[in-house]
Amino acid sequence: MNWRLGTSVAVAAVALAWGVSATAQTPGATYVGNDTCATCHEEVVDQVAGTAHGSPAFGRLSAHGCESCHGPGSAHADDPDNEALRPSLAGKKAADKDAMCQSCHDGGKQFFWHGSMHQTRGVSCADCHSVHAPKSEVALLSSRNAMESCLSCHKNVRAELWKNSHHPIREGKIACADCHNPHGTQTAKLIAAESVNEMCYSCHAEKRGPFLWEHAPVRENCLNCHTPHGSNHIKLQKTSVPYICQQCHSNTRHPGTLYDNTRLPGPDAPQTGSNRIFNRACLDCHATIHGSNHPSSPYLGY
């Protein structure tokens, strides 16, 4: 058992020993309408009124306003101090809260919510969305935008986005949801395509091919060489060229050659430089590394 597994077991044991008890909700009685809710919860009702859930058009989908989600509120209205009668969703299990949202939002992007990673790990709709007080312009998010919403949990990714080579996510030009569907997909990592590569091709269609000369690992998985959230190496490479190439190509002659400090151009000694390590290294010659359509390019050179 290595240290990771040992630490894992220890943390799990402590957490299990602590334990948590469940709370129960009491069902309400009859519908009383938004006006009754507003007598005490005016601010919330006003906030919701400014959202899609508060629009008059919502009335065509449900006639019960607040009680569409909270359930009939007469018992609570009659005895507002009785905590057991409060139709709040806050104390409910994630699955119960999700079931409430899914009673309407069960198609489109939410089609595969059941069984998705977020659902099985207990992330509920309300962890990202705020029906009462959304901060975003769209999608009723509890964060100012979708990226902040994702990064509120995926802290590692935030640091990745600040690395030198990155997709324009922090610049706001693409969003996490352009590649992932947080509501569930049938592909690992909530990728919104049949495979990682098919996702990448949606923006990098010139690499889709198929080409005359293929580079097999490229065709299998872009992530063999690239890391999508950020890298300090050019073109989101996992390891910099030429070394990432040498992780697979240790052939005779130049692919297996050591490219060390002595082969870099010195400030006063440019003649020491090798075009196989500086600039784009291997890619200085093997420019069509994703595949080539040139009859003379079996080495993906030109």
Place this chain on the structure above:
Amino acid sequence: MRAQHRFVVTLAAALALFGGPLAADDKATGFQLNLDRLDLAVYDVDVDTDSSKFNEYSDWTTGFAIPKMVITGGDAETGRYLSLRSSWVGRRDARYTLDYGVSGRWGMQIDYNKIPHHFGNNAKLLLTETAPGRFELSDTIQQALQTTLVNQFAANRNAINYAYLNNLLRPFLAASNTLDLGLQRDRTRAKLDLGKMGRMAWNLEYKQENRYGNRPYGAAFGFGSVVELPEPIDYKTSDAQISGELKGKKGGLTFGYRYSKFENDLAAMIWDNPFRITSSTDPSAYQAPGTASVGGSAIGLAALAPDNEASWMFVNGRMKAGTWNLSGALSFGTMEQNDPLQAYTENTAIVGVGFNGQTFAATSRGALPVSNADSKVDVLTFTGSANTRFADNWTLGFRVKYYDYDNKSATIRFPGYVRYHGVWEEIGRVTVPYAYTIEDYSADLGYSIGKDGRLGLMVARQSWDRKFREIETSDEDILRLTYDTKLGRLDLRFAYEMGDKSIGEYSTEAQEVTFIHPEGINNLPALRKYDEAAREYDAFSVRGHWWISDRVDLAFGVTSRDDDYTKSRFGLVGDELIQYDAELSFAIAEGSNLYVFYHRSDREVFQRSRQSGATPSTNPLDDWDVTFEEANDTAGLGYNMTSGKWKLDLKGTWNKSDGLADMFSPPGGAPNLAVGFDDYEDIEILSFKMALDYELTPNLSAGLDYRYEDYSLSSFITRGLTYYLPGALLLNGNYGDYTANVVGLRFKLRL
């Protein structure tokens, strides 16, 4: 006047004319339009260098700007709505999103997103692009350089070294053109949600991206003659999809068809050889210009990304059966490419030799065995999952995925090829339709503990079946243990995962499948390509969120992953990553919030190789290895405050990467010594943003924007770069250090 300014002036005039009506009731229809927000600003941008990194994905310039504009409208009675959200109006990084429809019935969205991507400024190009994809050098210069080189080769070939060539090129480089490297993506996406028609709901979607500009491309005439060029980009990608959705009480079904077409207006790039005006060939032509040869082609030729198209039919289903939630997806797609092939070369001196021994002009397309690529892949994907909750606290899930990448491309046999435009290599090559199938199976058992606790155990197996690669079959067994809970005010998520990939026989001969007559193994027999190699890994993650009080919360985490390529003697051997992070948020008072965060990651990559000559070395003293150590620190803080009529928003982020390449080679071999370096990507960026607003009236506020960025790059890969280095004529665009200050005065209008 720049197009941006013309656009802005036009828009401002239109707003002045129509601003009143926009804000007024349209009583005839009941539809009311509001100019919800209009930000007008003037910015002063001061950057101390011409680094493209400052505007890598943006378009900051001094002058007038419209950072934001929002127009909304609606009709309470009919549910009709409209929303137009715009940012950076008129700039190269502008975005406009229009939503229109009737709530609950139908809706449409048109999104226009402009994304610039700058790669380097003030690059230098000895050649001139005389037509799209055609790069030429004046005949006078070409002739002068060729004559000088030929004479020198005859007189003393050993003098043709870097210093000699650098002196030869220097005056021409000094007089050559500069250009900025970068491209622009203009994306349009239109979605139409037709709403329900009977029991069916229908959606249409169309996307088009026009991509234009350039990017660096490593064109080459030989090992010692890279001529880096700005590859012209003129792409159009069009995607269309129609889908339907049927929902029932116990399930749902979606289905549709998706089509994608990629078009490149440029099939090829052709460029002059700076060192040759007349094409020639000799067995060493790809070593030119140098002591071995000053021959070679006068013109280079590269095939650019070919047009391609793809389509998919898909159907997704979901149903509830008793306590089980069942879902599945099936799709069948094709990807095709059938562009006409370019000739072997543009070098008129090269004579090709066919399978039958007959010779042909290698510049003739008619000499190719086929005229088009005829490449096609079918992709079949099936996924299915079944999940249930049983015995109150237990959940059970199964998942299966089958992905078949069936390459039906033609296998094309070429009698040889032209190496670096310099010489015909009579080495028969054959294209290879690499293909693979992936099968994933997993089972997930969960046990709920209390209201918010869940213990999960997942076991999975991923199996690969490849064609034409070193490994035909591999199986990876994965075990994952998770525990999520709430301990009072503490949310805790924990995961541990381990995997063990076993592989079938590793065929080092597989790399020779592109040769009609295998030449013999030239990769190290003990090397394992890491994407196929046997591997053991374990990963660990703890994430916590502690709501210390109603005002203070702390999020923290530790994650790590360790990959060991247990049977790889050469190649990637190990990759280890550990990360820590913490973030503290503090609601100081009503309308006053502060956060600080810190993230640290340490990565260590170890790989080994053996330097070889013409045959794989068997001498362990020729081994070398390298350990890359990358430490990355990211820290940030943010503060926002609203007090009376004042509003302040501050954000600062600092990111620093420190990399090291620690190399070793035992003495006595070749290499005899390995000298590592400590600038394996040392990068630092400090970014600070401030927005201070004062409410002049309920509808108008004035604001001061300030942005500071300081960026530095110290990387082995850019160390000492200039326009000509040994064996490479480089564009050398600047994407290095900069310090930038942006100051802006902004007015925010709400009607």
